[in-house]
Amino acid sequence: xxxxxxxxxxxxxxxxxxxxxxxxxxxxxxxxxxxxxxxxxxxxxxxxxxxxxxxxxxxxxxxxxxxxxxxxxxxxxxxxxxxxxxxxxxxxxxxxxxxxxxxxxxxxxxxxxxxxxxxxxxxxxxxxxxxxxxxxxxxxxxxxxxxxxxxxxxxxxxxxxxxxxxxxxxxxxxxxxxxxxxxxxxxxxxxxxxxxxxxxxxxxxxxxxxxxxxxxxxxxxxxxxxxxxxxxxxxxxxxxxxxxxxxxxxxxxxxxxxxxxxxxxxxxxxxxxxx
Numbered sequence: 102x103x104x105x106x107x108x109x110x111x112x113x114x115x116x117x118x119x120x121x122x123x124x125x126x127x128x129x130x131x132x133x134x135x136x137x138x139x140x141x142x143x144x145x146x147x148x149x150x151x152x153x154x155x156x157x158x159x160x161x162x163x164x165x166x167x168x169x170x171x172x173x174x175x176x177x178x179x180x181x182x183x184x185x186x187x188x189x190x191x192x193x194x195x196x197x198x199x200x201x202x203x204x205x206x207x208x209x210x211x212x213x214x215x216x217x218x219x220x221x222x223x224x225x226x227x228x229x230x231x232x233x234x235x236x237x238x239x240x241x242x243x244x245x246x247x248x249x250x251x252x253x254x255x256x257x258x259x260x261x262x263x264x265x266x267x268x269x270x271x272x273x274x275x276x277x278x279x280x281x282x283x284x285x286x287x288x289x290x291x292x293x294x295x296x297x298x299x300x301x302x303x304x305x306x307x308x309x310x311x312x313x314x315x316x317x318x319x320x321x322x323x324x325x326x327x328x329x330x331x332x333x334x335x336x337x338x339x340x341x342x343x344x345x346x347x348x349x350x351x352x353x354x355x356x357x358x359x360x361x362x363x364x365x366x367x368x369x370x371x372x373x374x375x376x
Contacts, residue, residue: 184213214248219249231249244277248266268297281362
């Protein structure tokens with residue numbers, strides 16, 4: 102799930118949702134926030150280290166007091182190393198996702214931050230990582246594409262973290278590049294990002310039959326991507342059959358999203374014009 106943010110004066114960003122929050126309500130006719138949360142993000146002056154890796158700004162924040170948390174807090178240097186390994190894994194395993202990285206790099210600054218203080222302890226659900234929509238640190242008028250990895254995500258294996266980064270950074274980052282936020286339905290944005298995640302999982306040869314993956318695909322197909330799948334079934338019944346059989350190219354499915362967004366927008370416009 103995306104995390105929408107705007108500048109409210111440092112160090113505050115207003116953010117929307119996160120990766121492991123499953124949608125349970127019907128999609129609204131107009132785009133709106135699913136969950137409004139104010140993240141109390143720490144300023145970059147509290148960074149323990151900052152490195153450039155493949156053009157990406159990778160930041161490890163200083164650890165907060167360990168007594169405040171119930172799980173072990175991963176070392177910033179070790180987690181920065183894990184993030185770099187995850188990026189390398191994506192670029193090596195998935196040519197399509199690698200092109201997504203290249204597109205974002207050409208449009209602005211990619212930044213991945215590890216902060217063990219994220220999210221706030223008061224939040225009841227587990228957040229692995231979050232994509233921030235809004236200028237984190239504007240540079241020369243270019244956009245920033247910023248993902249924050251939480252204390253939970255820092256403990257994930259490299260391949261699983263890589264899949265989350267594809268979801269948050271490439272899935273939601275390309276949406277931001279195309280000005281999707283505020284113009285398209287959050288449930289459709291999440292659907293597209295989930296399909297990017299599945300693309301990487303397939304390209305990387307990760308197990309597809311685990312309990313977690315079966316549940317992930319079921320939620321994607323039956324709830325989050327329900328409307329998009331109806332669109333694909335109508336437009337490309339051959340591709341829909343391949344999707345249902347599990348023998349298909351996810352990149353072909355993702356390529357249909359631009360037309361889908363256009364169709365959904367036209368439908369909303371017709372509803373607005375009705376007396």
